[in-house]
Amino acid sequence: MKASAASAECVIVGGGVSGLYAARLLTKLGIDWCLLEGRKTAGGRILSPAAPQATASHRSVRRGGFDLGPSWYWPEYQSDLARLVEHLRLEAFPQFELGDMVVERAAAGSPSRLPGYRSVPQSWRLAGGMGALVEGLRGGLDAERIHFGQVVRRLEIHAGQILLIARDERGETTLWQGNKVLLALPPRLAAQSLVFEPALAEPLLSDWSAVPTWMAPQAKYLAVYEKPFWREQGLSGEARSALGPLQEIHDASLPDGPAALFGFLGMSARDRRRWPESDLLDACREHLGRLFGAPAAAPLAQFYKDWAMDPLTATATDADTIADHVPAPSAAPDVGPWAGRIQGIASEWAKEYPGYIAGALESATVGVRSISRS
Numbered sequence: 001m002k003a004s005a006a007s008a009e010c011v012i013v014g015g016g017v018s019g020l021y022a023a024r025l026l027t028k029l030g031i032d033w034c035l036l037e038g039r040k041t042a043g044g045r046i047l048s049p050a051a052p053q054a055t056a057s058h059r060s061v062r063r064g065g066f067d068l069g070p071s072w073y074w075p076e077y078q079s080d081l082a083r084l085v086e087h088l089r090l091e092a093f094p095q096f097e098l099g100d101m102v103v104e105r106a107a108a109g110s111p112s113r114l115p116g117y118r119s120v121p122q123s124w125r126l127a128g129g130m131g132a133l134v135e136g137l138r139g140g141l142d143a144e145r146i147h148f149g150q151v152v153r154r155l156e157i158h159a160g161q162i163l164l165i166a167r168d169e170r171g172e173t174t175l176w177q178g179n180k181v182l183l184a185l186p187p188r189l190a191a192q193s194l195v196f197e198p199a200l201a202e203p204l205l206s207d208w209s210a211v212p213t214w215m216a217p218q219a220k221y222l223a224v225y226e227k228p229f230w231r232e233q234g235l236s237g238e239a240r241s242a243l244g245p246l247q248e249i250h251d252a253s254l255p256d257g258p259a260a261l262f263g264f265l266g267m268s269a270r271d272r273r274r275w276p277e278s279d280l281l282d283a284c285r286e287h288l289g290r291l292f293g294a295p296a297a298a299p300l301a302q303f304y305k306d307w308a309m310d311p312l313t314a315t316a317t318d319a320d321t322i323a324d325h326v327p328a329p330s331a332a333p334d335v336g337p338w339a340g341r342i343q344g345i346a347s348e349w350a351k352e353y354p355g356y357i358a359g360a361l362e363s364a365t366v367g368v369r370s371i372s373r374s
């Protein structure tokens, strides 16, 4: 085991939006922090890979931005997130929804074309994808305090300090130390993947474990095209299918090209596991062809992300259940050795917007306020 690599007043576990936003708030308050992130990159459930080479003629190619995690936010009512987007000078644009939608109800007959509808309130996207928000948040942080590839396994209290034991991909263990810990990973993942010594009180652990990690059972397929050819036919790019493999499809084009369609898979995580990924991709591609015509079956590039298979997002419990947003559990123990020492700040701990990006900002704000007062 490596000796303690660093100690900080506050150790943040997780480098998604909640962890990065907490780091930003701690920096403003002058509180010493370090952040341990299990993946090699920041963002957590936000994943916005770059456009492929084949579309290099487009200006936006440099910025990347096809969202395989979250795509939307709702500035009309998520005002803190809207202010942050403005403050970071990110470019936002409304989800493209003009035109008819395609609906596929039964195997017999071709899909029908129906009048589309506008979402209310309007869903907005970011140029460069939601990854632009992650980059914006990271830009204001001291990079030396962020440690990637550190999967925290255990938290122990020794001589009044919290020791965090993390492992990297080579299996090497590193010891980190702090006075307070912000858990910026989903409550279910914290309860099921971290060991607390002394143990956390059982009712709290069960409450955390019972909270579904929002969207963890989902998988997204995204196909990239030179042009949004469906728009020329008066279609919005939106579709619903009862047959699958895709269930709900939307236009995912970047503001100044390239074009794209994305769909959520309608199969359960358990069923997806039975398919080789290449077969799934072929089935999704063919499905888009069925819904939007032959050009849709010939994308320039395809992306696929199954969140249920990602151990730094989902647990086996998430893969089995599709659940809606649930009320947030208590974010911290009231009594016992961990009281006042740890606090959950991932999105699922938010009271107003649990599970959403806006919720990640909300619970990070509450968590930082609470540790800065104690």
Ligand SMILES: Cc1cc2nc3c(=O)[nH]c(=O)nc-3n(C[C@H](O)[C@H](O)[C@H](O)COP(=O)(O)OP(=O)(O)OC[C@H]3O[C@@H](n4cnc5c(N)ncnc54)[C@H](O)[C@@H]3O)c2cc1C
Binding pocket: 013, 014, 015, 016, 017, 018, 019, 036, 037, 038, 039, 042, 043, 044, 045, 046, 068, 069, 070, 071, 072, 073, 150, 151, 152, 153, 184, 185, 186, 189, 193, 214, 215, 216, 218, 219, 220, 307, 312, 313, 345, 346, 347, 348, 355, 356, 357, 358, 359, 360
């Ligand atoms: C497919 C999909 C679509 C979505 N659509 C939307 C949308 O349109 N709008 C919206 O508002 N929200 C949406 N969401 C939800 C949104 O992505 C989340 O609310 C938000 O990203 C949560 O951020 P977070 O920081 O709380 O958690 P996460 O992003 O889950 O971050 C947790 C971080 O902790 C790290 N971690 C986990 N375990 C450990 C460990 N043991 N040690 C160290 N690090 C660890 C992870 O690697 C990760 O980086 C969607 C999510 C998905 C998956």
